[in-house]
Amino acid sequence: xxxxxxxxxxxxxxxxxxxxxxxxxxxxxxxxxxxxxxxxxxxxxxxxxxxxxxxxxxxxxxxxxxxxxxxxxxxxxxxxxxxxxxxxxxxxxxxxxxxxxxxxxxxxxxxxxxxxxxxxxxxxxxxxxxxxxxxxxxxxxxxxxxxxxxxxxxxxxxxxxxxxxxxxxxxxxxxxxxxxxxxxxxxxxxxxxxxxxxxxxxxxxxxxxxxxxxxxxxxxxxxxxxxxxxxxxxxxxxxxxxxxxxxxxxxxxxxxxxxxx
Amino acid sequence: xxxxxxxxxxxxxxxxxxxxxxxxxxxxxxxxxxxxxxxxxxxxxxxxxxxxxxxxxxxxxxxxxxxxxxxxxxxxxxxxxxxxxxxxxxxxxxxxxxxxxxxxxxxxxxxxxxxxxxxxxxxxxxxxxxxxxxxxxxxxxxxxxxxxxxxxxxxxxxxxxxxxxxxxxxxxxxxxxxxxxxxxxxxxxxxxxxxxxxxx
Ligand SMILES: [Zn+2]
Numbered sequence: 347x348x349x350x351x352x353x354x355x356x357x358x359x360x361x362x363x364x365x366x367x368x369x370x371x372x373x374x375x376x377x378x379x380x381x382x383x384x385x386x387x388x389x390x391x392x393x394x395x396x397x398x399x400x401x402x403x404x405x406x407x408x409x410x411x412x413x414x415x416x417x418x419x420x421x422x423x424x425x426x427x428x429x430x431x432x433x434x435x436x437x438x439x440x441x442x443x444x445x446x447x448x449x450x451x452x453x454x455x456x457x458x459x460x461x462x463x464x465x466x467x468x469x470x471x472x473x474x475x476x477x478x479x480x481x482x483x484x485x486x487x488x489x490x491x492x493x494x495x496x497x498x499x500x501x502x503x504x505x506x507x508x509x510x511x512x513x514x515x516x517x518x519x520x521x522x523x524x525x526x527x528x529x530x531x532x533x534x535x536x537x538x539x540x541x542x543x544x545x546x547x548x549x550x551x552x553x554x555x556x557x558x559x560x561x562x563x564x565x566x567x568x569x570x571x572x573x574x575x576x577x578x579x580x581x582x583x584x585x586x587x588x589x590x591x592x593x594x595x596x597x598x599x600x601x602x603x604x605x606x607x
Numbered sequence: 608x609x610x611x612x613x614x615x616x617x618x619x620x621x622x623x624x625x626x627x628x629x630x631x632x633x634x635x636x637x638x639x640x641x642x643x644x645x646x647x648x649x650x651x652x653x654x655x656x657x658x659x660x661x662x663x664x665x666x667x668x669x670x671x672x673x674x675x676x677x678x679x680x681x682x683x684x685x686x687x688x689x690x691x692x693x694x695x696x697x698x699x700x701x702x703x704x705x706x707x708x709x710x711x712x713x714x715x716x717x718x719x720x721x722x723x724x725x726x727x728x729x730x731x732x733x734x735x736x737x738x739x740x741x742x743x744x745x746x747x748x749x750x751x752x753x754x755x756x757x758x759x760x761x762x763x764x765x766x767x768x769x770x771x772x773x774x775x776x777x778x779x780x781x782x783x784x785x786x787x788x789x790x791x792x793x794x795x796x797x798x799x800x801x802x803x804x805x806x807x
Binding site for chain 1: 630638639646647655660663667734736753754770780782783789790796797
């Protein structure tokens with residue numbers, strides 16, 4: 347065993363996160379390596395220090411009227427103040443920037459939809475479809491993702507592709523690129539919606555495909571590719587295609603139009 | 608344990624049926640944990656509170672999807688971590704543009720908590736942010752959930768919807784970076800601990 351590997355294993359070992367059979371190999375290495383033995387000592391100290399600090403640097407309790415505030419917001423049907431807060435603090439720091447375009451692959455996490463499909467409440471999917479189509483109102487100039495509750499409630503936040511590690515489960519996904527302009531919430535143009543029997547490791551169109559070049563040219567750069575998933579673990583292909591169809595109808599994505607053409 | 612779990616499922620059921628009192632109970636039950644995760648993720652009490660508020664608003668709008676306590680808490684903590692990450696990214700991006708600094712490390716030193724931010728004025732005030740500020744986003748959320756919040760690795764994987772092996776990779780890197788950050792920022796503390804620790 348080489349030291350770099352041993353040091354990574356040590357970092358797990360100190361928290362009890364290393365499987366036993368690996369631990370015994372690690373101990374054998376420590377017998378003959380002073381450097382790694384010293385590393386273990388420091389990691390142990392670091393762990394104690396982390397506990398001390400973690401127990402000391404704690405947030406102020408939520409205000410007594412916190413629950414009232416939340417209930418006030420939801421019962422008034424208002425959208426939250428969070429977005430405004432985020433943008434306010436963001437814009438103070440922002441310089442005039444040219445419109446930044448990014449490809450975002452969204453993997454849509456839709457436990458709620460899964461449940462609807464599983465319970466065979468097709469009218470719920472139909473209602474969701476109606477609400478979504480009404481609130482999207484076209485995709486050409488992008489949609490402000492975070493302002494569409496029907497998306498936002500069902501899907502999780504987009505994740506950057508290079509940080510994306512989907513589980514080996516069935517689900518639905520969509521691809522989009524982001525348009526960001528000063529003074530506005532970011533908007534997303536959905537480029538593709540698809541479904542897969544197994545999302546992880548992600549091999550979806552058009553990311554792992556011949557169309558990737560076109561995707562990137564629509565987007566700008568590979569670094570700006572984002573992804574998020576809608577997991578539907580117990581779904582049938584038809585369940586997923588139903589959801590996919592709603593998304594395609596709502597967004598009319600470019601790659602669904604040209605795929606195979 | 609099982610009874611507590613049933614109670615919680617019951618509470619969610621009531622909240623789902625429009626019982627405002629039950630929803631209020633949910634906030635009481637999970638609010639501190641949500642707020643703590645958000646605080647450890649973003650390092651600022653005021654922002655953490657905003658994130659917590661958003662979490663419970665989204666919870667309210669999503670109540671009908673939950674039928675078990677397990678999926679509920681995983682979802683809740685995942686949402687908290689994700690909203691915190693959104694927040695960090697937005698701030699990092701804006702700062703990156705203005706400072707033109709490369710790298711994916713989320714440095715939020717300029718958002719260090721102010722004097723009114725925290726009721727505690729402990730000697731380690733703002734320390735988590737100083738340390739975790741040296742981590743990448745993935746390392747930070749794994750570090751917060753595993754080492755600060757104490758969720759077992761398998762549960763962290765469940766919350767983040769990724770494999771345990773992925774959690775371990777980020778965790779190992781995070782712990783090593785935290786160790787280096789401690790040496791950099793809190794050398795005295797390490798020395799004290801070193802004196803207290805038995806030789807093994
Ligand atoms: Zn070694």
